[in-house]
Every structure is written in structure tokens, then in C-alpha cells.
Amino acid sequence: xxxxxxxxxxxxxxxxxxxxxxxxxxxxxxxxxxxxxxxxxxxxxxxxxxxxxxxxxxxxxxxxxxxxxxxxxxxxxxxxxxxxxxxxxxxxxxxxxxxxxxxxxxxxxxxxxxxxxxxxxxxxxxxxxxxxxxxxxxxxxxxxxxxxxxxxxxxxxxxxxxxxxxxxxxxxxxxxxxxxxxxxxxxxxxxxxxxxxxxxxxxxxxxxxxxxxxxxxxxxxxxxxxxxxxxxxxxxxxxxxxxxxxxxxxxxxxxxxxxxxxxxxxxxxxxxxxxxxxxxxxxxxxxxxxxxxxxxxxxxxxxxxxxxxxxxxxxxxxxxxxxxxxxxxxxxxxxxxxxxxxxxxxxxxxxxxxxxxxxxxxxxxx
Numbered sequence: 001x002x003x004x005x006x007x008x009x010x011x012x013x014x015x016x017x018x019x020x021x022x023x024x025x026x027x028x029x030x031x032x033x034x035x036x037x038x039x040x041x042x043x044x045x046x047x048x049x050x051x052x053x054x055x056x057x058x059x060x061x062x063x064x065x066x067x068x069x070x071x072x073x074x075x076x077x078x079x080x081x082x083x084x085x086x087x088x089x090x091x092x093x094x095x096x097x098x099x100x101x102x103x104x105x106x107x108x109x110x111x112x113x114x115x116x117x118x119x120x121x122x123x124x125x126x127x128x129x130x131x132x133x134x135x136x137x138x139x140x141x142x143x144x145x146x147x148x149x150x151x152x153x154x155x156x157x158x159x160x161x162x163x164x165x166x167x168x169x170x171x172x173x174x175x176x177x178x179x180x181x182x183x184x185x186x187x188x189x190x191x192x193x194x195x196x197x198x199x200x201x202x203x204x205x206x207x208x209x210x211x212x213x214x215x216x217x218x219x220x221x222x223x224x225x226x227x228x229x230x231x232x233x234x235x236x237x238x239x240x241x242x243x244x245x246x247x248x249x250x251x252x253x254x255x256x257x258x259x260x261x262x263x264x265x266x267x268x269x270x271x272x273x274x275x276x277x278x279x280x281x282x283x284x285x286x287x288x289x290x291x292x293x294x295x296x297x298x299x300x301x302x303x304x305x306x307x308x309x310x311x312x313x314x315x316x317x318x319x320x321x322x323x324x325x326x327x328x329x330x331x332x333x334x335x336x337x338x339x340x341x342x343x344x345x346x347x348x349x350x351x352x353x354x355x356x357x358x359x360x361x362x363x364x365x366x
Contacts, residue, residue, distance in 0.1 A: 010152075010282065010283055010284075011280050011281065011282045012150045012151065012152040012153055012280065012281050012283075013150075013279075013280050014148045014149065014150055014214055014277070014278075014279045014280065014281070015148065015149050015150075015151060016146060016147070016148045016149075016277040017146070017147045017148075018050075018051040018144065018145070018146050018275045018277060019144075019145045020051075020053050020142050020143065020144050020145075020275065021040075021142065021143045021145075022040040022043050022044055022053060022055075022140060022141070022142045022143075023040050023140070023141050023142075023143070024039075024040060024137075024139055024140035024141055025037055025038065025039045025040075025136075025140075026038045026043075026055070026056065026057075026134040026135075026136045026137035026140060027134070027136055028133045028134060034061065036059070036061065038056055038134065038137075040140070042056070043055050043056060043137075043140070045251070046249065046251065046268070046270075048249075048272055051274065051275045051276070051277075052272055052273060052274045052275065053142060053272070053273050054249075054270050054271070054272045054273075055137045055140055055187055055270050055271055055273070056134050056137065056268045056269070056270045057132040057133075057134050057135070057137050057201075057202030057203075057205065057269055057270045057271060058128065058129055058131075058132045058133055058134060058202065058203065058205075058268065058269040058270070059133065059134070059266050059267065059268045059269070060123070060128045060129075060266070060267040060268075061264060061265070061266055062121065062122075062123045062264070062265040062267075063264045064121075064262055064264070065119040065120060065121065065252075065262060065263050065264070065265055066119070066120060066260060066261070066262050067117070067118070067119055067120070067261070068117070068118075068120045069100060069115055069116070069117055069120065070115070070116065070118065070120035070121055070122060071104050071105070071106045071107065071113050071114075071115055071116075071122075072095055072096060072097070072106075072113040072114050072115070072116045072118075072122065073096070073106070073113065073122055073123075073124045074106055074111050074113055075094055075113075076094075077092050077093075077094040077095070078092065078094065078095060078113045078114050079111065079112065079113055080103040080112050080113060080114050081103065081112060082103055083101055083102055083103050085103055085114065086099050086100070086101050086102060086103050086114035086115065087099060087101065088100060088101030089101075092114075095114070095116055095118075096116060096118045096119070096122045096123065096124075097116035097117050097118025097119070097122075098116060098117045098118070099114050099115070099116055100114075100115045100116065100117055101115075102114070102115040103115070119263065119265070123265055123267065128267075128269075130203070131199075131203060132199060132202030132203050132269075134202070135198075135199060135202060137187065137202070137270075138186070138187055138188030138191070138198045138199075138202075139186065139187075139188065140186075140187050141173070141184055141185060141186050141187070142184070142185050142187065142273070143183060143184045143185075144159070144183050144184075144185065144210070144212075144275060145158065145159065145160065145183065146158060146159040146183075146212055146227065146275075146277060148214055148277065148279070150216070150218070150281040153218055153281060153283055155216075155218060155225075155281065157225055159181075159183050159212065159227045160183060161181060161226065164181075168182075169182075169183070169184065172184060173185070173186055173189070174186070174189065174229065175189075176193065176229070180228075180229065181226060181227070185210070187271070187273075190208060190210065190231050190273065191208060191231075191271070193230075193231040194208050194209075194231040194232050194233050195232075195233070196208075196233055196237075201233075201237075201271060202269070202270075202271065203246075203269070204245050204246025204247075204248075204269060205246035205247035205248055205269040205270050205271055205272075206233060206234075206235045206237065206246055206247055206271055206272075207233070207234040207235045207247060207271070207272045207273075207274060208231060208232070208233055208234065208271060208272070208273050208274070209231065209232050209233075209234050209273075209274050209276055210229065210231055210273055210274065210275045210276065211229065211230045211231065211232070211276050211277075211278070212227050212228070212229055212275065212276070212277045212278075212279075213227065213228045213229075213230070213277075213278050213279050214226075214227055214228075214277070214278070214279030214280075214281070215228070215279060215280065216279065216280070216281035216282070217281075217282055218281050218282065218283040219282075219283060219284050220284075225281065234274065235247070246269060247269065247270060247271070247272055248267060248268060248269045248270075249267075249268060250265065250266065250267050250268070251266050251268070252264065252265050252266065253266075
């Protein structure tokens with residue numbers, strides 16, 4: 001048991017550092033929408049935190065926005081019938097800007113909305129696409145470099161293993177069966193390994209975990225320390241569709257034409273990949289080994305006490321056969337006959353005394 005469970009080892013948890021590098025492009029595949037190309041630089045700029053990266057799968061684009069006055073989009077908090085409904089300088093949480101106090105016609109229709117000072121034209125006058133227009137994002141690849149260390153053992157390594165060379169790293173792609181140690185991953189393969197369909201998930205977005213687990217044996221003869229990769233979806237895909245499903249965010253590209261600042265606003269949907277690293281290492285330790293041996297021997301002594309307690313205390317109470325207790329007593333104790341000298345006046349006699357003592361033991365029990 002000691003060798004099977006490696007109870008002779010001292011253990012340490014890892015410290016980890018992760019960097020990612022994306023390659024590839026995604027281009028719109030819908031003739032209705034303008035042709036837009038996003039490369040690795042565009043995706044990398046949208047990183048949402050440490051040890052994570054984001055890939056765009058769908059977008060709503062609002063071009064040529066300028067700061068000025070325009071009608072607000074029709075909404076329960078912006079529709080009006082007169083100027084009195086639009087308080088000047090008021091900022092509605094649902095609005096895209098500051099109200100000017102004017103109620104104007106929205107987009108040449110019968111609906112009136114409050115006028116705002118904002119980036120015009122406002123976002124939302126065009127419905128989002130129903131499908132993932134950047135479906136080719138599934139072919140984007142990501143190179144993950146993971147450096148780890150076990151400080152108590154002064155041991156460091158990384159997921160780029162010693163036998164890997166430039167030729168291998170340039171041509172390999174991770175596969176759980178044929179190439180389980182390659183640190184370069186195709187995004188479509190990651191989503192598939194997590195049990196999801198990329199095309200379906202890309203419509204509203206979501207979050208995928210890339211889990212790297214290190215279970216290291218640092219013993220000299222049995223040394224092994226390589227990563228194991230697994231994948232799973234983190235967000236709830238079966239939630240009510242009205243309760244903020246998926247994942248989306250906004251960013252803008254700014255530029256100037258004729259000295260006036262303008263921007264193109266992007267509301268993008270996509271998949272965020274979070275890299276999570278766990279693991280521990282074990283190494284032979286003399287103190288741990290002898291501590292385990294000592295504790296194991298003490299358990300054997302405790303077992304004798306428990307058996308003795310059950311047979312001498314529990315069995316009589318439960319009404320079990322007396323033969324059991326008698327048999328146990330005969331085996332545990334041995335009968336000893338002795339003579340005790342008794343003097344009465346002038347006479348001396350000997351009385352036989354029957355005693356019991358533990359079989360093989362030095363202690364006497366009456």
C-alpha cells in the first residue's frame with residue numbers, strides 16, 4: 001500500500017504562468033453583410049483577462065459614427081409623444097447619450113423618440129445576424145506556452161517538452177489520440193473536445209475551459225512530468241434565452257476624416273477560452289516514509305485492542321453464545337496453579353490458588 005499510494009513521497013503544489021499566441025484569420029461568410037476580415041491582432045486585442053483569449057464569431061457593425069445630435073432608438077424608455085417626455089440633460093440608463101429635450105420622429109416613421117447628444121447614428125438600427133458570420137474562426141489556431149515550477153523541490157519545466165524541435169512545433173496540431181502533447185490547438189477541435197458544436201455555440205458565444213493538469217513523479221528512477229489536456233464548457237448553455245445568454249462585448253476603431261473624429265463601433269459575439277492549470281508533484285522523502293511505517297504499526301496495535309474490547313464487552317451484552325467468549329478466554333489466558341503458605345498458630349498449611357495470566361505475557365490477572 002505504501003508504494004502503491006506513494007505514501008513515502010513529500011508533495012508540493014505548482015506555480016504557473018501561461019502565454020497564448022493566436023494565428024489565422026476569420027472573414028464574414030454572409031453576402032448580406034459587408035466583407036470584414038479579422039486577423040490574430042484583432043482577436044488578441046479583445047482579451048478579457050489573465051490566462052484567457054477571445055475569438056469573434058459574430059458582429060454588428062455601426063460605421064461612421066460622429067458625436068452630434070440624432071434620434072434615439074425606439075425603446076420603452078425612449079419613445080415619446082411631446083418634448084415634455086424628454087427631460088433636457090437627463091441620462092436614461094437605456095439611452096445611448098444625453099437627452100436634448102426634443103421629441104422627434106424616428107427614422108421617418110410614425111414613431112417618435114427623444115433626441116440625444118451621442119455618437120450618431122446610434123447602434124441598434126440594424127438587427128444582429130442570425131448565424132455566425134465569422135464561422136471560419138474555427139480554423140484559427142492558438143499556441144499555448146505553460147511554464148510551471150515546484151518551489152519546494154527547486155524544479156521547473158514547461159509544456160514544450162525537451163524532445164520537441166522547431167520542425168515538430170511548426171507542423172503539429174493537438175489531437176487527444178495521435179498527438180496529445182502538441183501545444184498548438186485548433187479552436188474548432190477544442191470546442192468539439194468539450195462536447196459542443198462550434199457553429200451552434202458561435203451564434204451567441206460562450207466560455208470554454210482549457211484545463212492543463214500536471215501530475216508529476218520526481219523520483220529518480222520513476223521520473224515523469226508531462227501535461228494532460230482536457231476541455232469543458234463553463235457557461236450554462238440551457239439557460240433561459242432572455243437572461244443574457246452567451247457572451248458579447250463592444251469595441252471601436254477611431255479615425256479622422258476632414259479633421260472630425262469618427263469611429264466604427266463593433267458589437268461582437270464570440271467564444272472566450274480560459275486556460276486553467278492545476279497539478280502537484282511528489283518526491284521521495286525519508287521522514288515521510290518512516291512516519292508512514294510508524295503510523296501503520298500503531299494501527300496494528302490498535303486493532304488488537306478493538307478486537308479485545310468487542311469480544312469481552314459487546315458479545316456478552318448482545319446475548320451471543322458463551323462458547324465464543326469461553327473459547328477466546330482460553331486462547332488468551334493460561335491457567336496457573338500456585339501454593340500460598342498460611343500460618344495459623346503453630347500449624348502451617350498450603351492453599352492452592354488458581355490464577356490466570358495472559359498467554360505468553362508477564363502480567364498476572366486474578
